[in-house]
Amino acid sequence: MKRILEPELMLDEHQVMAYAQADFEIPHQDFMRRLSTWVNEPNFSGTALDLGCGPGDISYRFAKTFPLCTLHAVDGSSPMLNIAQAALSSDLAPRLRFIQGMLPTVILPQSDYEIIFSNSVLHHLPDPQALWQTVKNYAKSGTRIIIMDLLRPANLALAQKMVKDYTVNEPEVLQRDFYHSLLAAFSLEEISTQLAKADLQLQLEQISDRHVFITGVIR
Numbered sequence: 001m002k003r004i005l006e007p008e009l010m011l012d013e014h015q016v017m018a019y020a021q022a023d024f025e026i027p028h029q030d031f032m033r034r035l036s037t038w039v040n041e042p043n044f045s046g047t048a049l050d051l052g053c054g055p056g057d058i059s060y061r062f063a064k065t066f067p068l069c070t071l072h073a074v075d076g077s078s079p080m081l082n083i084a085q086a087a088l089s090s091d092l093a094p095r096l097r098f099i100q101g102m103l104p105t106v107i108l109p110q111s112d113y114e115i116i117f118s119n120s121v122l123h124h125l126p127d128p129q130a131l132w133q134t135v136k137n138y139a140k141s142g143t144r145i146i147i148m149d150l151l152r153p154a155n156l157a158l159a160q161k162m163v164k165d166y167t168v169n170e171p172e173v174l175q176r177d178f179y180h181s182l183l184a185a186f187s188l189e190e191i192s193t194q195l196a197k198a199d200l201q202l203q204l205e206q207i208s209d210r211h212v213f214i215t216g217v218i219r
């Protein structure tokens with residue numbers, strides 16, 4: 001099945017509210033568990049970068065999991081960032097900063113980061129090199145990269161089955177989003193080709209019927 005693009009930024013207020021209010025406890029907790037296991041440094045005190053942070057649920061989880069870290073979190077959507085920013089408490093504000101900007105042209109406050117992570121963003125990009133170039137622009141030797149995204153099912157019937165299996169209790173707007181995201185996602189082979197083109201040596205692991213986990217350390 002060919003990839004069908006979905007809108008790059010999430011700008012629609014109704015869609016943004018539904019996404020921000022959705023219960024992502026299980027997948028986001030799972031992302032943090034995998035990330036923490038892989039980073040294996042509970043006292044990490046450097047600066048990390050969250051690419052395509054949306055309403056910030058994972059950004060907050062990261063900042064709380066690593067209480068000594070600083071985190072810069074970027075998104076191109078101001079409705080998303082307004083929600084993320086509204087939840088920022090005074091105790092986290094000194095080390096968690098939300099920044100509006102587009103991958104790959106965003107200019108960030110630091111020239112490089114010790115950890116760069118991203119969840120569920122790659123499939124939004126018309127040109128996937130936007131993510132890989134941003135990773136390269138802001139990585140240095142030793143930067144740890146952790147990325148999770150959806151994988152495109154083989155056909156429409158499988159995509160429809162996944163919507164039924166995994167989002168049946170969610171509002172209709174979220175079910176529609178999930179369906180469009182599955183159709184816009186890449187295959188393992190396509191991601192592998194993208195990484196080769198970007199000259200990034202990262203490891204791909206399929207971790208469920210619909211998720212890929214991508215990790216590596218920049219040399």
Ligand SMILES: C[S@@+](CC[C@H](N)C(=O)[O-])C[C@H]1O[C@@H](n2cnc3c(N)ncnc32)[C@H](O)[C@@H]1O
Pocket residue numbers: 008009010011051052053054055056057058074075076077080101102103104118119120121124125130
């Ligand atoms: C599905 S959401 C994921 C949000 C968050 N990472 C999470 O896991 O909940 C994808 C986000 O990527 C943002 N996005 C898509 N393309 C982007 C780009 N080129 N630059 C910056 N943000 C982008 C969208 O606006 C949206 O907020």
